[in-house]
Amino acid sequence: MKKVLIIDEMHLSIIPLMENEAFQVDYSPQISRAEILEIIHEYVGLIIRSKTPIDRELLEKAERLRFIGRAGAGLDKIDLEFLEQKGILLFHAAEGNMDAVGEHAIGGLLAIFNHANRADLEVRKGIWKREENRGEELKGKTVGIIGYGNMGSAFAKKLRGFDVQIMAYDKYKTGFGDKFVEEVGFENLVDKVDVLSLHVPLTPETRNFLTLKILQKFKNPIYLINTARGEIISFATLNKSLDLGIIRGAVLDVLENEKFNTYTPAQKLEFEQLAARENVIFSPHIAGWTFQSYERINEVLIEKIKGSGIIYNA
Known part of the structure; x- marks a missing residue:
């Protein structure tokens, strides 16, 4: 029988969905890497999130593996080159x-514009400051998007009702401009935007892409949204840019290092400075983590696996 191993927490609908396609499912979200290495040779399919690096060591032991299903978007923990060498499909x-x-990106931006976190805390304490909490309107602003894949285009679509100008830059994609989104080069983006939202994967090219030198090129002070990967901009760069007024406020769903107990002394100091700022909003990498998406991800994965024909040939 075709066996599939699931090594991360998933919405449990994944089990009947795969069983309906004649797979035997072993759901083991607590499994350790050592245990995976011992048994991976038995499976034709592997369903993952991001807990375990899918590297050469693991793939060399995966003798029967025909496909991997990644429940999410990021592929930075997968050895894509070796996967291709082995002929293993990736969904x-x-x-x-x-x-x-x-939705999360827009919610965070509106919260920053309207001082929602600070105003809420003040009112709870009996403090009533109207002028100090006067907000900004999104209408009339120019919003820049770096990376126009699934995430970037979804963000753009949801911005359409706010009467904003939307510009998008994607180094590896062209021909996506339409009446709602202007496709631009990076220099044009830098010259015009008031809000910048990041929607690129983590690669050697995008790691620490937003340096202080790059940010100093922006003509206008910007609001920054990062729901992509924290390693695109460091804590130190964020703090320096906020100090200089290059960044007016930041919505951060991801961090340079998301494991607080592994911080270096320098990272700890920089994060503490960042956390003390009222014009920064944090969330714990949950932008794509809704009740609806938790289940929808399973449906997307199954449809892609079925569409590949691997079900019939595994």
Whole structure:
């Protein structure tokens, strides 16, 4: 029988969905890497999130593996080159949570514009400051998007009702401009935007892409939204840009390092400075983590697996 191993927490609908396609499912979200290495040779399919690096060591032991399903968008923990060498198909489900990411990004931006966190805390304490909490309107602003894949395009779609100008830059994609989104080069983006939203994967090219030198090129002070990967901009760069007024406020769903207990002394100091700022809003990497997306990701994965024909040939 065709066996599939699930090594991360998933919405349990994944089990009947795969069983309906004649797979035997072993659901083991608590499994350790050592245990995976011992048994991976038995499976034709592997369903993952991001807990375990899918590297050469693991793939060399996966003798029968025909496909991997990534419940999400990021592929930075997968050895894509070796996967291709072995002829193992990779499916990922960015379409499953792209609407959640778009909504979260807009929600964070509106909260920053209207001082929602600070105003809420003040009112709870009996403090009534209207002028100090006067907000900004999104209408009339120019919003720039770096990376126009599933996430970037979903964010753009949800912005359309706000009467904003939307510009998008994607180094590896062209021909996507339409009446709602202007496709631009990076230099044009830098020259015009008031809000910048990041929607690129983590690669050697995008790691620490937003340096202080790059940010100093922006003509206008910007509001920054990062729902992509924290390693695109460091804590130190964020703090310096906020100090200089290059960044007016930041919505951060991801961090340079998301494991607080592993911080270096320098990271700890920089994060503490960042956390003390009222014009920064944090969330724990949950932009795409809604009740609806949790289940929808499974449906997207199954449809892609079925569409590949691997079900019939595994």
